[in-house]
Amino acid sequence: KKQTGYCRPIASHTIQTRVDLKGYSADRPRTRKNLLFGFLGKSQVESAQISMTYLTLSFAIGALLSFPLSSAWTNVISTRPQIHQTRLSTSILNSSDNDEVVEINEEVPARSLSDLLLPNAKCTPTQMSPTSLAYIGDSVFELFVRSRYVWPTRRTTDLQKLVVGRVRAEAQSKMFRNLLSSEKIDLSKDEQTIISRGRNAGSSSGGRKRGPKRLYGVNDGKKNEAGGPELYQDSTAMEALIGYVYLTDTERCTELIEFFAAELDKMDDDENVVR
Numbered sequence: 001k002k003q004t005g006y007c008r009p010i011a012s013h014t015i016q017t018r019v020d021l022k023g024y025s026a027d028r029p030r031t032r033k034n035l036l037f038g039f040l041g042k043s044q045v046e047s048a049q050i051s052m053t054y055l056t057l058s059f060a061i062g063a064l065l066s067f068p069l070s071s072a073w074t075n076v077i078s079t080r081p082q083i084h085q086t087r088l089s090t091s092i093l094n095s096s097d098n099d100e101v102v103e104i105n106e107e108v109p110a111r112s113l114s115d116l117l118l119p120n121a122k123c124t125p126t127q128m129s130p131t132s133l134a135y136i137g138d139s140v141f142e143l144f145v146r147s148r149y150v151w152p153t154r155r156t157t158d159l160q161k162l163v164v165g166r167v168r169a170e171a172q173s174k175m176f177r178n179l180l181s182s183e184k185i186d187l188s189k190d191e192q193t194i195i196s197r198g199r200n201a202g203s204s205s206g207g208r209k210r211g212p213k214r215l216y217g218v219n220d221g222k223k224n225e226a227g228g229p230e231l232y233q234d235s236t237a238m239e240a241l242i243g244y245v246y247l248t249d250t251e252r253c254t255e256l257i258e259f260f261a262a263e264l265d266k267m268d269d270d271e272n273v274v275r
Contacts, residue, residue: 123247125248129201130236131201133244138167169212173238175263176235176238177234
């Protein structure tokens with residue numbers, strides 16, 4: 001049986017063509033069909049026919065749709081808004097004959113570092129627990145101390161030892177008591193309330209001792225005179241106060257930090273710390 005191949009019609013107007021799949025030879029008539037497909041195999045002929053069919057369809061579809069696509073793309077390019085450092089706020093769909101999406105862009109001011117380091121706007125410091133306020137105050141005070149001693153350059157172990165010595169309960173209690181007895185700082189009623197709440201949060205209750213164990217240690221069989229729950233209460237009250245003013249009044253927080261900086265200056269002078 002003679003091997004023949006047929007091209008399946010793609011559309012109703014496509015003409016079905018019969019192609020001879022035998023190899024081309026000199027004794028065969030040099031028709032256009034033989035010159036085109038005579039030297040190809042069966043699979044190669046089928047691939048060539050499929051490629052030509054898709055190429056023809058592509059030209060036809062492109063001719064039909066070239067004008068709408070080109071005009072629509074031109075409209076998109078010409079009407080697209082240029083957005084530079086803006087944030088999309090809303091998108092409004094106008095229902096008309098030609099639905100168009102209108103983008104409304106609003107300039108969003110960049111937030112400062114101090115804004116990024118504050119809680120969200122729903123935060124109410126007066127409703128926060130004293131331990132939460134002390135948690136924030138401890139971070140603020142330790143960042144201040146670390147920034148104070150990071151220069152001139154020291155070995156990491158020396159820097160850590162110096163910073164820990166300034167932020168531990170013993171040093172904080174000393175500075176806090178100087179704050180209470182100072183005539184330069186006049187504590188408001190709200191600040192006194194925060195201090196009282198901080199003291200109560202740092203007190204021991206139910207036989208549970210709060211604070212580091214070293215405050216309740218014994219040296220040479222004698223009770224550590226510098227330790228005790230009072231130091232931890234002072235430290236917690238001081239941190240709660242710093243956390244409260246940090247969240248409510250930055251100017252007041254700066255005033256308190258400046259007072260503690262003066263107290264640290266005295267400690268540095270007594271210990272010959274280079275700063």
